[in-house]
Amino acid sequence: MSRLSEGGLIDRSKPLAFSFDGKAMRGYAGDTLASALLANDVRLVGRSFKYHRPRGIFSSGSEEPNALVELRDGARREPNSRATVVELYDGLSAASQNRWPSLDFDIQSVNGLLGPLLGAGFYYKTFMWPAALWEKLYEPLIRRAAGLGRAAEAPDPDSYDRSFAFCDLLVIGGGAAGLMAALTAGRSGARVILADEDFRFGGRILAERAEIDDAPSLAFVERAVAELAALPNVRLLPRTTVFGAYDGGTFGALERVADHLPLPPAFTPRQRYWKIVAKRSLLCAGAIDRPIVFGGNDRPGVMSAQALRTYAVRYAANPGKRAVVFANNGYAWSAAFDAAEAGVDIAAIVDVRPEAPPIQLERAKRRGVRVIQGGQVVATSGRLLSSVTVRSATGEEKIAAEVLAISGGSSPNVGLTSHFGGKPVYRADIAGFVPGACPPGMRVAGAARGDYSLARCLAAGAAEAAEAVSELGFSAYATPVPQARDNAITVTPFWHVPGSRGPAFVDLQNDVTAKDITIAHTEGFRAVELLKRYTTLGMATDQGRTSNVTGLAMMAVLTGQDVGATGTTLFRPPYTPVALGAIAGHHRGKDFRATRPTPTHDWARAQGAVFVEAGLWLRAQYFPRPGETDWLETVNREVTATRTGVGLIDVSTFGKIDIQGPDAGAFLDRVYINTFSTLPVGRARYGVMLREDGIVMDDGTTSRLGERHYLMTTTTANAAKVYQHLEFCLQVLWPELDVQMASVSEQWAQISIAGPQARAVLEQVVDGLDVSNAALPYMGVAQGTVLSGVAARIFRVSFSGELGYEIAVPARQGRRLAEALMAAGAPFGITPYGTEALGVMRIEKGHVSGNELNGQTSARDLGLGRMASTKKDYVGRVLSQRPAFLEEGRVSFVGFKPVNPGDRLRAGAHFLPHGRSGTTANDEGYMTSVAFSPLLGHWIGLGLIARGTERIGESVRAYDPVRGGDIPVEICHPAFVDPEGERLRV
């Protein structure tokens, strides 16, 4: 065990058992998986992406490029989990990934030998020929070799939640600056949300041995968190990563609610996706250590100086027996001193600068730490790091060490500031990029702005928060600010050790080397965005947070530009990976979208209905009876029963729009091609409406219930679209019309009864209403009551072609009406039918439906052209008269029947003249709808074919190569049943 004997923010009274690659280990509450692995002497954690090189733990945060593991097992397995941010829990199991057969012996590390083939641009260069081999051989090989973890193969058993939050100030990051910001804003009464990706607030304070107000800095954190927790206007969100900044002050955040528990407790989601709307935001996301590039810088044991300090101080885990620190800045020195005080044996501090600041030298001397000034690490050795070779003025020296802690300076976490396209700006004095233009309302404080002093972080957090909430009218005071002492940090830009030995990695996650940068430069891919895509620098799960700046700085050296002019690639959301499951939340499987049951749903289910989705609706598709062997048998029975007796179907799903006002008739005249202002009260009329481009939008019947009162019905599918269109017409096109509208689709249950016996059934449910043919003729509308006092509207309309009535009652009476109609119809053998039988009957009758109103057809195409009024303007009139719509050869709507009655028709088949080949040039149209007609005893179809109405009786080929169909069909009138409409009027 490499657990230091004392210290650390771990709870030694709470030991936790976990396993890595099947091996049992122990850690403590407060550990991350990474710290627990180090404390268990695990230094080899994974294999690299391309070359399968052994890799260890590089960082202590979410920027980790190396230590990606598969977390948990079975359906809960999660690949590419960063061990550095996985909070340890009892029973955790993790496995290394991208290795075979084992982590210690990986057969594909031979890829390392193929390095020359897999260099920059290898995708574009190496496997080009022959092209046929790409899909079959190269890509599968590369994909298997260059892999990350395996996704779970079973559905995720956990739930994910979504929440919305609103605040005055969102503080992102709960370190020194963030805590002071939240305190300052919280004390002013502003609504504050403080989010931090860590499971513990405090940021770098947790890992640094510093004092605030002459006491250990940890005491400040505890006080601040306690005060914030007590403020009712402050919401603390630990374990929450703000991953994206979006328009209007909206932020996406991911809270890991139960990832740190063995299993999510009952009624608790695993993760919660927050949508936070903030009037102001303050980014206090800190900074990360970036590496220096030199040969052998990827061996397990090479880690950032910040990581060494964090593991030693915060987790009391010693990453290795002896450590060498290699840096170009003073921050790494203080990291070394903190680690030393925690118990790490620091063999030497190697600084590239010939003269380090005297105060640092003095502190090193006091601690007895050896210092090599003007030194560079030129090589490392050991499969797991065992020694480093340092070159200095006195020559080369090999120093035994298991840890090499490197720091090439700090990179502020500017990611969120550039989500709106703001370009980070280079500051030479800190050798780092700081935020440029920020998203509206966003400020930045502390290390995220390049301000690394603890004292100034505290002050800036308070000051920025005070200004932000003052803009919103709160009285905030940025004083008093707790006092901290720290030394000025200096840095000398240094990126790459020239002449070092062995592969020198810039991007550890993508195995991008210094040589790849040189290749990209030589081959002309010098702009940062090209460099990224040619070499894959900065791609994948870590998005190059430890590699981007170094990579582009090395390119700057090659091109002779300064780093600022070279610029950096832009950061886009998400800041760290977000599971799709968290974004989907509850919207998966059946719950992907809402389900709308009809008012008679429960009744239909009790009748044994099979349901079909129609948009959001669930409609009864057919009602099978015992003994029926397939759906067609059932549907044939339902159709026959309706045509010979009486059938019943719920048609509540049709859109219903109530339209009232003095100008209601004039309004309808403008949206329908035919006229409604002349419709008598108590009558219904079939109407067709167009889009402004002349294509049919929808159809349906509209009734006049009063002088100024109409009720429109729309198709089920277009209910919302038509309503929105009507509102557009009223509010945008003709606001001068005095009309009011409301959707009443859900307020009314509507049940259709159809068949020769329909009237006999209806007579038994109405309350003394005269529904005789004289009193309520075809297309008549009556209002009254049914079932002893239930308000009802009765429309004598028919989709099936039979004598039919649609009876509308308040939605809650729907089931009662269905049951009453069934009882009244029992002597006539009333039969409930579903959408399939309805479809058969409308095809037999030759009515157009959704298949024909397909967004490509004009009213004329569908044989409805004569309905169009020539005495008025209406939406779509002008463009429906375009020459192309009026062409001689244009398709028209007709019926089709098989020449050989036994042939089955297929919707989607294309029509060809006999003797012509199946090419687009010979295509004359297509079949839109087909059904088996039990009445006729063969299949029938509707379709669109060139000059169809002139070709009745002609035979053509119905060509269906997809399903191997090619049969002769005869063009006929589209109404197969009762073309004169006599049945409707009895």
Added chain:
Amino acid sequence: MRLPCPYCGVRDAHEFSYLGDAAPRRPDPAAPDAADAFHDYVYLRDNPAGAIRELWYHGAGCRRWIVVDRDTRTHAIAGATFASGSASGDAS
């Protein structure tokens, strides 16, 4: 994105559906050049980089059509009015 509905206040963009440029006006259908004018009205749109007035429908709210002033480069929203031209909502 959040839109300032003149009737409901600032609301999430998910409550709205988008139509497009509010500038085109439905031409006079009786004009001699109506066919050309309607063609332009239906099919031709500018694609400005900068300020644009756009039609949105608050379908999950007050069901009003509104005109939103938006900058296509920044998504900055300067304001919104009712498409019907009335100055205020039918507040009741």
